[in-house]
Amino acid sequence: MAPAGHQRPFAFGDWQVDPSRSLLTGAGGESVRLEPRLMDLLLLFAGSGGRVLGKDEIAAATWGDRAIGDDTLAAAVSRLRRALGGTREQSYIETVPKRGYRAVVESPPHGSGPRAASDGPPEAAALVARGRRALASPAPASLAQARLCFEAAMAKAPGWSPAHQGLADVLIARHYLEQGGDPAAAKAAARAAVGLDETSAAAWATLGTALLLADRDFTAAETAFQRAIALDPALATAHRRRAAALGAVGRLADAERAVRRAVALEPSALGTRGELLEILVAAGRYRHAAAEAAATLSLAPELGDAWYQRGWALVLAGDQAQGFDCLLKGLELRGVAPERLSPLRTVFETEGFAGACATTADLFAEQPVAFLRRGMHIVILRALAGQLDAAFAILDAAAARGDPALMFLPWLPCFDSLRSDPRYARLLSRVRLVA
Numbered sequence: 001m002a003p004a005g006h007q008r009p010f011a012f013g014d015w016q017v018d019p020s021r022s023l024l025t026g027a028g029g030e031s032v033r034l035e036p037r038l039m040d041l042l043l044l045f046a047g048s049g050g051r052v053l054g055k056d057e058i059a060a061a062t063w064g065d066r067a068i069g070d071d072t073l074a075a076a077v078s079r080l081r082r083a084l085g086g087t088r089e090q091s092y093i094e095t096v097p098k099r100g101y102r103a104v105v106e107s108p109p110h111g112s113g114p115r116a117a118s119d120g121p122p123e124a125a126a127l128v129a130r131g132r133r134a135l136a137s138p139a140p141a142s143l144a145q146a147r148l149c150f151e152a153a154m155a156k157a158p159g160w161s162p163a164h165q166g167l168a169d170v171l172i173a174r175h176y177l178e179q180g181g182d183p184a185a186a187k188a189a190a191r192a193a194v195g196l197d198e199t200s201a202a203a204w205a206t207l208g209t210a211l212l213l214a215d216r217d218f219t220a221a222e223t224a225f226q227r228a229i230a231l232d233p234a235l236a237t238a239h240r241r242r243a244a245a246l247g248a249v250g251r252l253a254d255a256e257r258a259v260r261r262a263v264a265l266e267p268s269a270l271g272t273r274g275e276l277l278e279i280l281v282a283a284g285r286y287r288h289a290a291a292e293a294a295a296t297l298s299l300a301p302e303l304g305d306a307w308y309q310r311g312w313a314l315v316l317a318g319d320q321a322q323g324f325d326c327l328l329k330g331l332e333l334r335g336v337a338p339e340r341l342s343p344l345r346t347v348f349e350t351e352g353f354a355g356a357c358a359t360t361a362d363l364f365a366e367q368p369v370a371f372l373r374r375g376m377h378i379v380i381l382r383a384l385a386g387q388l389d390a391a392f393a394i395l396d397a398a399a400a401r402g403d404p405a406l407m408f409l410p411w412l413p414c415f416d417s418l419r420s421d422p423r424y425a426r427l428l429s430r431v432r433l434v435a
Helices: 038-048 054-061 072-083 122-135 140-156 161-176 184-196 201-215 216-233 238-248 252-265 268-284 286-299 305-317 320-334 338-366 374-384 388-400 404-411 413-418 422-432
Strands: 010-012 014-018 024-027 032-033 093-096 100-103
Touching: 024 100, 038 072, 038 100, 054 072, 054 100, 054 286, 054 388, 072 093, 072 238, 093 374, 122 140, 122 161, 140 286, 161 184, 161 201, 161 404, 184 201, 201 238, 216 238, 238 252, 238 268, 238 338, 252 268, 268 286, 268 305, 305 320, 305 413, 320 338, 338 374, 374 388, 374 413, 388 404, 388 422, 404 422
Parallel strands: none
Antiparallel strands: 010 014, 014 024, 024 032, 093 100
């Protein structure tokens, strides 16, 4: 069945795709009708952002629980390629040997992101497209490149909304990832984007997050999110960002509904699935979170984030042994060397989970672990290890720099061990919570 978020027409290379009618329409007016399975396959590639899709992920998204062989998948991809009619000038799907397949057309479905960069002045549009590609990576160099692209696009076309929205998005990303983002500047850029195009649902969604971070104002953020959803109910980003705002004020049931809507709109968006797991854990629904993590791993078995989150869900549910195995698997997939992981298992077996948390916190403090928010992960581990002085020292520093992760402090169960300490109330008085 086609993902709900892709039911509206969108461009894919030279084709206009109408999922509701399983119809492709070419630039010359020619039309091709796809069988449902091939349309599901096309939607998966169109929403993949150009990443390599492995056999297991494609099979799970397109064939569900049915087991298929390599020949069946290859035949389906071949039929889709014939329907698209790729040429030397316009290829659509390439085979990546020993890994899977990749879409080579940069034309996301409507509703999956901001307005297509091609709608703007050519030079600025090219810069925004480049910035969006860089923004897809959390690496500091990529986010720095994204900022340069969006600022250059603003210089080329100061009256074009997507350039301002892009700058706001990269400032927000850098703030969340402890890379020195500026919430006030993000808010200004997002307001400019909305002022230049009040019909842009994506710009309103960005403004909602900017208002949340800069002003900690839930009411203003919710107004912006609702405006975005009214303009485009299928914009998954708006539902996803609204879920974070709801979580920040403790409305966890509403947050779960919002993020599940985003997942329904974009089933292959792994980041959104990760945010669902975070909300379920905050709500104390640990077994549900573990089950959702397993579902994500059925789509992407090598996703370190999902292994890591499944591990925490199982640990909090009381299954420390299986949970610790998952945590180690997640760290391995994030690039931690086996010789660093082996001592962690030894400590777990001899000193228990608290001892393993302390040793893992030491590991995180000594070496970077790919794209983890190191500060908050270390403080969680220190808290669970019973190292309260170290935990509060990190939290105090985070409060001083306005770390956005602290917006969720009252709702995170990993900090339960801190709440009876007198320092916790003093910490809360210094944290900018959302009101």
